[in-house]
Amino acid sequence: MGIPKNKREWLGLIQPDLLMNLTLRDLRSKYKRSVLGWTWSVFNPLVAVVVYSAVFSIFLRIEPSVGDPSGLDSYAVFLLVTLLPWQFHVTSLTEANRSITANSSLITKIFFPRWVLPTSAVLARFLTLIVEMLVLLILIALWEGHIAFQWIPVIAALMILQLLFTIGLALMISAANVYFRDIQHFLMVALQPWMFLTPILYPLNLVPADKEFLGISYRTLYQLNPMVSWAKAYRNVLYDLRFPSLERWLAILSATFIVLYLGFKIFNRLEPRMAEEV
Amino acid sequence: MVGTSNAITVEGLGKKFRLMQDRNWTLKATLLAGHRTRYEEFWALRDVSFEIPTGETFGIVGGNGSGKSTLLKVLAGILRADEGSAVARGRLSALLELGAGFHPELTGRENVYLNGSILGFTSREIRNLFDDIVEFAELEQFIDEPVRNYSSGMYMRLGFSVAIHVEPEILLVDEILAVGDLTFQKRCLDRFARLRDEGRTIVVVSHDLDMIGRLCDSSVWINKGELAAVGSSSSVLEDFISHDENSGMNVSDQSHHLRLKPDDLVKSLELVDVNGHSMSSAASGQPALIRVRYDADRAGEPATVALGLYRADGTHVSSINSGATTSAGNDVGVIEVDYEMPSLPVQPGTYEISIALHSRDMTKVFERHTHLFRFEVDPVAGSHQTGLVALGGNWAAKNVDESN
Known part of the structure; x- marks a missing residue:
């Protein structure tokens, strides 16, 4: 497909109404017929913070780095500013991965652009991330007197880039999952170590820079994981109150656009036979 | 072009x-x-x-x-x-x-x-x-x-x-x-x-x-x-x-046996003629009989048999159920239930029969097979009628001279 020339063609390409309606469907149906409804979405990060704080901060005594220049020293905040984006990453991918196979009746009966299914699954989760991040900003302002509101534009930029990165990944795995149902199991296996190989529970400086593997330092290898850049950047902005370095931004931008491009490329490649394989 | x-x-x-x-x-x-x-x-x-x-x-x-x-x-x-x-x-x-x-x-x-x-x-x-x-x-x-x-x-x-x-x-x-x-x-x-x-x-x-x-x-x-x-x-x-x-005629015959599994309660459903021979088509307005066999042992009690007749386009023609009349007296083994129609009251076309087995008091459904049996109803030579049903009436004409 070429570059759209007018508004009509852009709308045809982006499908804003279809995306919105599918996103609303995911959000509306999620907590239907549950008594606590939306409050469930609060429990997950809450329990995680309590458990991880207990294990890593109290038992294992991991020291959060002191915020520079904010001077903040709180493991809970240190953890939450990266944990919330990470949980978005995990749940988006698991839900988007199922989105094609779970909507097989749609795919085999109606023709519509299929990429909207994983994309709207990620979008639905993204809307909850926005709410969570706002609540986080308010809570740390109230409890720690830690004011990060002026950084909202930068946080928004990071979140939008993460959204695009996640959509790219979601497109790849959801399309592949139609052909190989292994992907869903693989995802469960991969996400666990991925979390521990991202500086969420501990600061990046605990990863040794002076030990080498094949002549490359552990820390350099470690930073090949694109989620490291996001974790670090979120922590810079929300915890340290500092603008992330240019290198971080470059890493984030290139990861986003490479993954998004590959995502659409792979998805378009696998789309034609989806209706018969799903 | x-x-x-x-x-x-x-x-x-x-x-x-x-x-x-x-x-x-x-x-x-x-x-x-x-x-x-x-x-x-x-x-x-x-x-x-x-x-x-x-x-x-x-x-x-x-x-x-x-x-x-x-x-x-x-x-x-x-x-x-x-x-x-x-x-x-x-x-x-x-x-x-x-x-x-x-x-x-x-x-x-x-x-x-x-x-x-x-x-x-x-x-x-x-x-x-x-x-x-x-x-x-x-x-x-x-x-x-x-x-x-x-x-x-x-x-x-x-x-x-x-x-x-x-x-x-x-x-x-x-x-x-x-x-x-x-x-x-x-x-x-x-x-x-x-x-x-x-x-x-x-x-x-x-x-x-x-x-x-x-x-x-x-x-x-x-x-x-x-x-x-x-x-x-x-x-x-x-x-x-x-x-x-x-x-295409044999297809309907095979398909209904294919759809019944060995452990289903319903063993067979057939359309039979007056001589008891199985057929895949019947004639409009002529006698026809629907024969059902089911496993009464496994059903646990004599069942009420309900039949639904549908046109191929899904139109519901009629539903009937046997009520309590299907007990063979000694209800063990496989029971054969017949529904006899002196004259098949539908117009030519393709029809389907659905069947359900209920408990005697109709409170439980043991088994249900929708559109199980498909058959053709053939026109009868010399008959000129259209619509949904074959009324089966007879025409008569006589001279009524008012002046008498």
Whole structure:
């Protein structure tokens, strides 16, 4: 497909109404017929913070780095500013991965652009991330007197880039999952170590820079994981109150656009036979 | 180029499916087997070419598994052709399944927006059409209820209403005219007639040959994936029906035995003649008997047998149940229950029988098989009647001279 020339063609390409309606469907149906409804979405990060704080901060005594220049020293905040984006990453991918196979009746009966299914699954989760991040900003302002509101534009930029990165990944795995149902199991296996190989529970400086593997330092290898850049950047902005370095931004931008491009490329490649394989 | 006024041009179309030998959906198997997984190819469509002029109502007929639904899905863009091409000119909408994509937990209103946007509407367009859609579906009262509380008729009506309001230039329809009660069906047909009068192209796949004959100017007959005939509906239907009579008769007989599993309570359902011979067709107005065998031991008690008679287009003709009259006295083993009709009171056509076994007090359903047995009702020579039922009356005339 070429570059759209007018508004009509852009709308045809982006499908804003279809995306919105599918996103609303995911959000509306999620907590239907549950008594606590939306409050469930609060429990997950809450329990995680309590458990991880207990294990890593109290038992294992991991020291959060002191915020520079904010001077903040709180493991809970240190953890939450990266944990919330990470949980978005995990749940988006698991839900988007199922989105094609779970909507097989749609795919085999109606023709519509299929990429909207994983994309709207990620979008639905993204809307909850926005709410969570706002609540986080308010809570740390109230409890720690830690004011990060002026950084909202930068946080928004990071979140939008993460959204695009996640959509790219979601497109790849959801399309592949139609052909190989292994992907869903693989995802469960991969996400666990991925979390521990991202500086969420501990600061990046605990990863040794002076030990080498094949002549490359552990820390350099470690930073090949694109989620490291996001974790670090979120922590810079929300915890340290500092603008992330240019290198971080470059890493984030290139990861986003490479993954998004590959995502659409792979998805378009696998789309034609989806209706018969799903 | 020929045929610039064609809404749809199909050229040398071929579609193949993979029949997996052992359908292993695993990465490991693919990696181990190298690039090629073992599968057999099966051509569902091969070398099909025809054109549909703009504004025409066009029928697709063929037996079960002939590839006609595959053809429709290729036209709709759901499946991609492996050979040749199918090109549609104009906004196209396919009615393959009504209410596909409805979410049971969402309300009718939310689902109208969802379904409408999947069918290609913008939210603004749906807002403008919303009242019409709801009114056409006759669901004003229930539109804010979750659709899981809808009856299947309500569900289908809403699905149909959303789909029909798309107002496409080309409409593809798969066997879904039998929606709702007769009034609603009538309105659906009116709506189709209106679309046709407006010069829109309509493509219909149906088993209801009557309807194809009435609605469609021309038709195509697909047989085992190949084009068997194309042309005016009357000639195509004639070819199809004569072919079907020669070869298709045994199919219905086999299919009903295939559908019963060894551990089902219902052992058999047959249509038998006065001599007790099984038959696959009966004659209108002549005696016929429906014979059911079921396993009373496993049912645990003598069952009430309920039979439903349907026309092939889904119209419900009649339902009957045996009440308590089916006890054979000694209710063990397999019991045979007969329902005897002195004269089969339906018009010629294709019919289907559904069966359910209930407990004696009708509070439990032991087993249900819908559209289990399919059979033909043949016309009786010299009989001239149409409609739903065979009244079976006799004409008499006598001279009544008033002056006497």
